[in-house]
Amino acid sequence: MSFSDPIQLAHQFLEGPVVRPALVWWRLHRFLSPQGYPAYFGVFPSFAAARAWLPHSPGFDHGPLATEYVQVRTQKVFAYDYPVLWWLQHAFRCGAAHVLDIGGSVGVHYFAYRRYLEMPPALTWHVADLPSIVSIGRTLAEQQGISALTFTDDLPLALAGEHDIWISAGALQYFEHGRPSGLLERCAMRPGHLVFNKLPLYEGEDFVTTQNIGEGCYAPLYVYNRARLIHDIEALGYRLRDCWPVHERSLDLPGYPERSLPSFSGLYFDLLHQMPGLNS
Numbered sequence: 628m629s630f631s632d633p634i635q636l637a638h639q640f641l642e643g644p645v646v647r648p649a650l651v652w653w654r655l656h657r658f659l660s661p662q663g664y665p666a667y668f669g670v671f672p673s674f675a676a677a678r679a680w681l682p683h684s685p686g687f688d689h690g691p692l693a694t695e696y697v698q699v700r701t702q703k704v705f706a707y708d709y710p711v712l713w714w715l716q717h718a719f720r721c722g723a724a725h726v727l728d729i730g731g732s733v734g735v736h737y738f739a740y741r742r743y744l745e746m747p748p749a750l751t752w753h754v755a756d757l758p759s760i761v762s763i764g765r766t767l768a769e770q771q772g773i774s775a776l777t778f779t780d781d782l783p784l785a786l787a788g789e790h791d792i793w794i795s796a797g798a799l800q801y802f803e804h805g806r807p808s809g810l811l812e813r814c815a816m817r818p819g820h821l822v823f824n825k826l827p828l829y830e831g832e833d834f835v836t837t838q839n840i841g842e843g844c845y846a847p848l849y850v851y852n853r854a855r856l857i858h859d860i861e862a863l864g865y866r867l868r869d870c871w872p873v874h875e876r877s878l879d880l881p882g883y884p885e886r887s888l889p890s891f892s893g894l895y896f897d898l899l900h901q902m903p904g905l906n907s
C-alpha cells in the first residue's frame with residue numbers, strides 16, 4: 628500500500644481503534660430505529676441467542692409486512708427472478724407440475740410469474756409461510772378464484788406432501804431449521820428440481836446474524852458457507868446445474884467486514900438419483 632493513497636488512508640482511519648467502535652455504535656443505534664430497515668447487525672451463536680438480544684417483535688408473522696408483497700411483488704418480476712423463471716420453465720417442460728414454495732409470502736412468485744410462464748394445466752402451487760401471511764395469501768387466491776394456489780403454515784405437513792419442484796427465495800435463511808439438506812432429509816418425496824434464490828452464501832463459516840425487517844420487526848437469520856451448503860444437497864443425489872449472483876441483495880455487517888457479502892446467490896439443482904432407503 629502507498630501511504631500517499633488517500634482512499635487507503637481514509638479506510639485505515641475508519642477501521643482504526645477510535646473510529647470503528649464509534650461507527651459500530653452509531654449503526655447499532657440506527658439498526659434499532661425505524662430507519663434501520665433493512666440493515667443487519669451482530670454475530671450470534673444461535674437463533675435463541677439472537678432472539679434474546681433482539682427487541683421483542685413478532686418477526687415475520689406480522690400482517691403489515693405483507694403490504695409491499697401484495698402491492699408490488701405480486702405485480703412485477705425483478706432482474707433476479709429471471710434465472711428462476713428460466714429453471715421453472717425447464718422443470719415444467721420436464722413434466723413437473725407440483726410446486727412447494729417455501730417462504731413464498733402471499734404467493735408472490737405465483738402471481739408475478741404466471742404472466743411470464745406457461746404453467747402446466749395440472750399445476751399445483753403450495754406456499755408454506757407464517758400464519759398472518761398465509762391468511763392474507765388465502766384471501767387473495769380466493770378473491771381471484773385461483774384453486775391451484777394453496778397455503779399452509781405447517782411446514783412439516785407441507786414436507787409430507789408430494790412436490791416435484793421446490794422453490795424458495797430470500798426465505799430459508801430465516802427458518803431456524805431451514806437448511807435445505809435438512810428439509811430434504813425430512814420430506815416424503817424428494818423433488819426433481821430445487822430452485823433457491825436470494826440466499827446469503829459466502830466462503831467463511833456459517834453464522835447467525837439479525838436483520839431489521841421493517842414495521843418494527845426483527846428476525847434472526849443464517850449466513851451459510853457456500854461450499855458446504857451445496858455439498859450437503861449434492862450428497863442427497865442432486866447435481867448443481869446453475870448458480871447466479873443476486874446483486875440486488877447484499878449484507879454489510881458492522882464491525883465484521885470479513886463476514887459481509889457483496890451479493891446473495893441463487894442455485895438450481897436437479898435430482899440425479901434417489902438415495903437408497905428414501906420414500907420407502
Ligand SMILES: C[S@@+](CC[C@H](N)C(=O)[O-])C[C@H]1O[C@@H](n2cnc3c(N)ncnc32)[C@H](O)[C@@H]1O
Pocket residue numbers: 687688700729730731732733735755756757760782795796797798801802803825
Ligand atoms: C424476505 S421474505 C421473501 C418472500 C418471497 N419469497 C420473496 O422472495 O419476495 C421471507 C419470507 O419467509 C417467510 N418466513 C420467515 N420465517 C419463516 C418460518 N419460520 N416459517 C415460514 N415462513 C417463514 C416470511 O414470512 C416471508 O414471507
